[in-house]
Amino acid sequence: MSYAIETHQITKVFGDTVANDHIDLAVVEGHIHAVLGENGAGKTTLMRILFGEEMPNEGEIKIRGTPVTIHNPAEALALSIGFIHQHFTLVNEFTISQNFALGIEPRRNLVFCDYKSADRRSKEILDRLDMPLNLHVPVGSFSVEERQIVEIGKALYRGAQILILDEPTSVLTPQKIEKLLNILRVLRKEGKTIVIITHKLEEALAIADEISVLRKGRLVATLPRDRANREKVVRLMVGEEPLISLTKGTHAPGDTLVRVENLFVMSGGRRVVGRVSLDIHRGEIFGLTGVGGNGQTELVEALAGMRPVDGGDIRFDGRSVVKWDIRRRRLAGMAYVPENRVARGVAMTLPILDNLVLGHHYLPGFHRGLFLRRARLRSHANDVIREYEVVASSLDINAGSLSGGNLQKLIIGREFSLNTPFLIVAYPSQGIDIRTTKYVHSELIRRRDAGCAVLLVSGDLDEIFSLSDRIGVMYSGEMVAITRPEDTNRFELGNYMVGSRTKPA
Amino acid sequence: MSASSRIRRGALRQALSFASAIGLALVMGLVMLALDGFAPGDVASSVFSSTFASDFRFANMVSRLVVIVLVALAAAVPFKAGIWNIGGDGQMTVGGFVAAVVGFYVTGLPPVVHIGLAVAAGMVGGALWASIPAFLRLKYKANEIVTTIMMNYLATLLVGYLVNYPFRAPGSANAETSLIQGTAVLTRLVTLSNLSAGIYLALAAFLAICVVDWMTSWGYEWKVLGANDEFARYGGVRETKMRFLAMAIGGGLAGLAGSIQVLGMYYKYTLGMGGGVGFTGVLIALIASNSPIVILIVSMIFAFLVSGTVGLEARLGLATEFSSILQSVIILVVITRSRLWGAISALRKNGNRYGQSG
Numbered sequence: 001m002s003y004a005i006e007t008h009q010i011t012k013v014f015g016d017t018v019a020n021d022h023i024d025l026a027v028v029e030g031h032i033h034a035v036l037g038e039n040g041a042g043k044t045t046l047m048r049i050l051f052g053e054e055m056p057n058e059g060e061i062k063i064r065g066t067p068v069t070i071h072n073p074a075e076a077l078a079l080s081i082g083f084i085h086q087h088f089t090l091v092n093e094f095t096i097s098q099n100f101a102l103g104i105e106p107r108r109n110l111v112f113c114d115y116k117s118a119d120r121r122s123k124e125i126l127d128r129l130d131m132p133l134n135l136h137v138p139v140g141s142f143s144v145e146e147r148q149i150v151e152i153g154k155a156l157y158r159g160a161q162i163l164i165l166d167e168p169t170s171v172l173t174p175q176k177i178e179k180l181l182n183i184l185r186v187l188r189k190e191g192k193t194i195v196i197i198t199h200k201l202e203e204a205l206a207i208a209d210e211i212s213v214l215r216k217g218r219l220v221a222t223l224p225r226d227r228a229n230r231e232k233v234v235r236l237m238v239g240e241e242p243l244i245s246l247t248k249g250t251h252a253p254g255d256t257l258v259r260v261e262n263l264f265v266m267s268g269g270r271r272v273v274g275r276v277s278l279d280i281h282r283g284e285i286f287g288l289t290g291v292g293g294n295g296q297t298e299l300v301e302a303l304a305g306m307r308p309v310d311g312g313d314i315r316f317d318g319r320s321v322v323k324w325d326i327r328r329r330r331l332a333g334m335a336y337v338p339e340n341r342v343a344r345g346v347a348m349t350l351p352i353l354d355n356l357v358l359g360h361h362y363l364p365g366f367h368r369g370l371f372l373r374r375a376r377l378r379s380h381a382n383d384v385i386r387e388y389e390v391v392a393s394s395l396d397i398n399a400g401s402l403s404g405g406n407l408q409k410l411i412i413g414r415e416f417s418l419n420t421p422f423l424i425v426a427y428p429s430q431g432i433d434i435r436t437t438k439y440v441h442s443e444l445i446r447r448r449d450a451g452c453a454v455l456l457v458s459g460d461l462d463e464i465f466s467l468s469d470r471i472g473v474m475y476s477g478e479m480v481a482i483t484r485p486e487d488t489n490r491f492e493l494g495n496y497m498v499g500s501r502t503k504p505a
Numbered sequence: 506m507s508a509s510s511r512i513r514r515g516a517l518r519q520a521l522s523f524a525s526a527i528g529l530a531l532v533m534g535l536v537m538l539a540l541d542g543f544a545p546g547d548v549a550s551s552v553f554s555s556t557f558a559s560d561f562r563f564a565n566m567v568s569r570l571v572v573i574v575l576v577a578l579a580a581a582v583p584f585k586a587g588i589w590n591i592g593g594d595g596q597m598t599v600g601g602f603v604a605a606v607v608g609f610y611v612t613g614l615p616p617v618v619h620i621g622l623a624v625a626a627g628m629v630g631g632a633l634w635a636s637i638p639a640f641l642r643l644k645y646k647a648n649e650i651v652t653t654i655m656m657n658y659l660a661t662l663l664v665g666y667l668v669n670y671p672f673r674a675p676g677s678a679n680a681e682t683s684l685i686q687g688t689a690v691l692t693r694l695v696t697l698s699n700l701s702a703g704i705y706l707a708l709a710a711f712l713a714i715c716v717v718d719w720m721t722s723w724g725y726e727w728k729v730l731g732a733n734d735e736f737a738r739y740g741g742v743r744e745t746k747m748r749f750l751a752m753a754i755g756g757g758l759a760g761l762a763g764s765i766q767v768l769g770m771y772y773k774y775t776l777g778m779g780g781g782v783g784f785t786g787v788l789i790a791l792i793a794s795n796s797p798i799v800i801l802i803v804s805m806i807f808a809f810l811v812s813g814t815v816g817l818e819a820r821l822g823l824a825t826e827f828s829s830i831l832q833s834v835i836i837l838v839v840i841t842r843s844r845l846w847g848a849i850s851a852l853r854k855n856g857n858r859y860g861q862s863g
Contacts, residue, residue, distance in 0.1 A: 304739075306738065306739065325741075325743065326738065326739065326740075326741045327741030327742070327743060330740075330741045331741075336739070338739060343733075343735055343736075344735050344736055344739045345736065345739070346733070346736060347729055347732035347733035347736045348732075348733070349732050349733075350728065350729065350732045350733075354725070354729065357725075358729060358740035358741075358742075359740040359741055361725060361726075362722060362741065367722055370721040370722055370723060371720050371721055372720060372721060372722055372725060374720070
């Protein structure tokens with residue numbers, strides 16, 4: 001067996017996090033190789049290294065047996081590696097051939113672009129893929145799945161023999177997924193090597209010749225298809241170690257504070273949250289988990305008031321808040337640590353002070369009519385900085401000058417210090433060091449014991465297990481299970497996360 | 506200690522680079538004039554005599570300053586909140602016209618009340634005129650840069666029609682309204698000059714904006730909106746309301762500028778009296794990064810330049826366009842300066858980052 005790609009001890013570190021930890025991956029020439037893992041397992045980083053978009057800190061890469069160093073995507077292309085990104089890299093205003101030939105246009109008389117010959121080659125490629133697309137309209141007019149095929153075609157046009165696809169099915173409907181998988185089979189028959197990154201187990205089992213599983217930056221196993229089955233792969237994805245429980249007081253929930261009834265949310269014509277109901281009690285941590293992109297984000301945004309709701313009800317302390325804007329919900333007692341921290345959680349160009357008081361500035365005690373009580377806001381901001389150990393020389397320097405971890409602490413500190421009865425925390429340990437994570441966890445438990453209703457969203461099962469009093473798992477916009485940590489285990493949760501509704505036997 | 510001193514050093518560096526940019530532009534202006542055959546000494550003395558040499562000239566310069574500061578704030582307040590107001594001219598036109606109408610048609614009021622009423626009407630007129638593009642932007646996402654500029658043309662044409670026909674002063678050869686009542690006149694402060702008691706109104710408006718900017722939740726929410734509107738919404742800032750408010754206040758300030766010109770200088774509305782000063786306001790707001798204090802300083806420089814070059818026209822027979830050329834040179838130099846500083850510090854930062862990660 002000859003290998004198209006071999007990596008030896010590839011390691012990539014971002015700040016405090018090890019994204020890839022000594023990975024040895026081997027992809028057989030002419031095979032389809034699926035790389036599975038939860039969000040943050042390191043799949044995309046590894047592929048970006050292969051495509052020259054990141055340089056590894058350690059390790060080496062061999063392409064078709066030859067050791068190489070790939071500094072940039074152009075060098076990857078020269079080694080006939082093509083990467084189909086999750087987000088399309090097409091010029092929407094251009095036609096297919098213009099996109100295919102961008103930067104490598106065939107010339108006529110040295111000056112003019114020869115789109116006729118580009119059209120011929122493009123048509124040939126599309127015919128092979130059995131996709132008779134119109135060559136004379138801008139690609140922006142195509143549907144999502146058509147544009148994805150165009151992306152694949154572009155890589156082929158540029159001579160790719162090795163195709164890497166990053167979560168190609170995450171934007172497709174089930175019928176279109178089948179169509180895409182068929183195209184991949186056609187390409188395999190032509191002798192292409194295909195690496196498909198996915199977190200959907202069914203797809204990997206349906207198409208792959210080998211399956212590699214990444215967990216927390218490590219390659220835990222590579223299985224040939226005939227030795228892989230659903231149960232085995234789920235176990236590899238979620239790990240075997242028993243889930244440790246944090247020392248926390250017994251669960252003594254009060255009455256229901258937040259009630260979600262049959263919530264329904266649409267986005268871009270797609271149903272992203274469907275018929276979700278759940279209760280969160282005072283003095284309870286409700287852990288919401290699932291593979292990323294299954295509706296958790298949208299559910300949280302609807303709860304926070306940042307996304308309109310298309311059906312159902314949200315009740316806070318008995319009152320329907322569906323029509324309330326964020327400010328009203330915050331005034332009623334909500335705090336929210338958002339998932340997308342840099343875009344939503346801070347203003348990089350403003351001083352730390354301004355970043356710490358947003359959301360406080362209209363609460364009682366911090367203003368007198370229109371006038372802000374600036375001294376109080378400042379001393380409050382100082383308290384947060386001290387308590388959450390945000391390393392900053394002054395409140396007056398811009399938030400943009402803080403390190404990533406300190407920004408996280410700033411956001412978490414700001415929202416926790418509101419001391420609200422309802423707290424939404426999305427992915428609290430994302431991007432912070434272990435010490436701060438421990439502090440945040442103990443704070444969450446302290447808040448719970450003080451009677452706060454906490455909605456914790458996380459993809460990290462250890463975090464979910466050790467903190468939650470109840471656990472909800474979302475798949476494809478629905479709440480497929482609500483259970484308790486003492487009634488479940490890693491394997492069962494893993495099964496729910498990949499779409500199984502029933503308890504495994 | 507290190508942080509605050511670093512900030513002070515930063516401010517000092519800003520001020521220094523700003524002053525050197527203006528100085529550089531002035532030197533360039535002098536060189537241009539010298540090439541055209543004007544002795545630098547003559548130029549300097551005639552600039553001085555048309556700005557600081559007499560009460561009258563100084564007062565005229567200050568009256569220019571009043572209008573420039575107001576239109577600059579009219580642009581800066583919406584800019585700060587992340588919504589563009591290029592419509593200062595139109596808002597000034599509408600505000601001035603409304604003030605003139607109230608000044609002429611309303612009679613029998615004591616002076617203070619009449620002035621207050623006319624000024625309030627002018628400000629409301631400007632605010633309403635600014636509300637139209639604000640509404641179109643916030644409700645229908647219509648690009649406010651386009652709509653505010655369009656509203657300038659609309660204001661000129663609409664008010665042009667009104668002063669040509671329904672509101673034209675009887676028997677007048679020009680497109681202008683009748684003279685306002687004596688009770689609506691803002692007292693002249695220096696004989697024969699354009700400087701009126703309107704400066705007190707402008708001063709009050711300036712101070713009010715400073716207070717709003719530094720001490721209130723409005724100023725804070727505008728700042729956050731302008732910096733990252735997604736963050737602002739997440740934190741509970743009511744984006745639509747706050748942006749609408751910023752635009753209306755901007756329009757009101759432009760309306761005040763128009764009212765002061767009508768009630769304190771022309772005593773009637775006469776077509777084209779604003780003379781495109783709204784765009785100067787936009788430029789100053791941009792140069793000053795929307796800070797009221799910096800706006801005041803930059804406006805002073807502009808008022809000095811305009812008055813000085815007007816003097817050059819009168820004394821040395823210099824072309825009227827020279828003032829515009831000099832202003833453009835200043836703007837270019839000042840803007841390039843901030844770009845240059847930005848590029849240099851970005852380079853440095855990147856250099857450091859790469860240095861750290863090895």
